[in-house]
Amino acid sequence: MVISIASGKGGTGKTTVATNLALSLNKSIQFLDCDVEEPDAHIFLKPKIESKKTVSIPVPHVDEAKCNLCGKCAQVCAYNAIAVVNPIRRSKNEIGVGKENSPIPETKPHKELKGKVLIFPELCHGCGGCKLLCPEKAISEVDKDIGVIESGESKAIQFIHGKLNIGEVLSPSLIRAVKEHINPTRTVIIDVPPGTSCPVIEAIKGSDYCILVTEPTPFGLNDLILAIEVLKKLDIPFGVVINRADIGDEKVKQYCQNYKIPVLMHIPFDKEIAIAYSKGIPIVEVKPKYIQEFGKLFEKIVN
């Protein structure tokens, strides 16, 4: 079973719920931290990292000896990751313009300037289109590192997380790589990044159940509603955990009641929990009664 833990709003307690759930279940657990931009679960689970692997995406490399500067690559790239400076002059017919793309402008090359292909790897999605469609077979692919995947053990928990390199944008690709490690014989817990866009979808996709963690504030409610829309679109069953349940207002509770959304658990605001959190200590270590509470949470999901 794959359970993902998400929230629209950041800082509501995703990692708290994910790590404490993992620590409370008497099962063989695999924990995937898919918040690859800011992975924090290791702070609480303290795994012994045993292996580290670099993740890369393929980006184009042009063999200048073969390239005739036709400009096809720049024309097919949907991400503007490749540009041809001073392309040779060709008519529309010659370069075989795709239906959806406008032809490259028919400008005369400047005589003194040599043509050149410029590649912007930070914009490349690694789709392989330029390589596939280059008429001269002048494009090959080289690996560009986007992050690392580290894995190890934390007691009985198999732990894996991805860490995006500084300055990189392609978190969905790294999340995909982390999820390739899913071991279906275990109970898989996925810590999801905040928000509602592509990294979130990539992390949640394929889950059997999603726990949405929120807080009873207008921000918490607004972002919970957005997250619920995502899960409906992905057709994944979900329930809500209300963290710091006794601060703020009643509107999250009312919303869940009105729309018949199961509220799986309330975690009250507790200074002791907040201080433990600040030190990287899981709730179940300072308040062992929560082992049972998280066990009940899991039972609710399974039933």
Added chain:
Amino acid sequence: MKQIVVISGKGGTGKTVIAASFAALAKNKVMADCDVDAADLHLLLHPEVLQRHDFKGGKKAVIDRDRCNECGKCEQVCRFNAVQNFVVDPISCEGCGVCSHICPEGAIKMEDNLSGEWFVSHTKYGPLVHAKLGIAEENSGKLVTMVRQNAKLIAERERKDFVIIDGPPGIGCPVIASLTGVDLALVVTEPTLSGIHDMERVCRVAHHFGVKTYVCINKYDLNIENSEAIKRYCLNSNIEIGEEIPFDQAVTEALVRGVPVVESSDNKVTKKIESLWNRIKQIN
């Protein structure tokens, strides 16, 4: 005109509370909410929408089943596993268009994808540019850029002194789009190990893009030891500490009332946020 972005790495450290407070404190500015996939600033600034624009973030492949002869080439070339049984899953499709180029029958079209909306609004604190990314859509970075460009245009046209940007959490695409070319990044963090870990990563991103950075420690008194660690990190990395803001229940109460916390002075945080803004507005 100066552009200031509020970011944090970790979510929920208080970016929007600080940004909304700056909206109330700064005199002549445009606000921009660049947390486009979970925008919250409007809940405190109560905008009246003046302009509404569609955002077409990219394209999605669509297969014309009448022309498709089920050769399967599209499925072979797609690196995003978006084609299955001759149907494109729009959620997985990244709009690269390789399938449409390779299809021998010309059966695949790349169609504009309406992936969100952006707005120009009036608030009692001045103009606000904000957006709503469509559900389960991508290209949030492009939408962020759209919001920023339009906020900047308004600021230039109306001779504003500041663009104040409420940024998204994380360090990826939308954060980089919010950050590049600004005059100052204010990193709001909290004295927890996660807060520190995430602050260090986002500060490195700001440094990577050559952006001047201040750090503000929110709820600093929750763990004084960790707050000291943050200060040591900043000292070693040549980052200025903007301010240390104490924990106060008044912040949540103001949130529930839907107003920037600095609208009342009856709490422990207002003075601190005022002094933070007074410091930030002097950057050059």
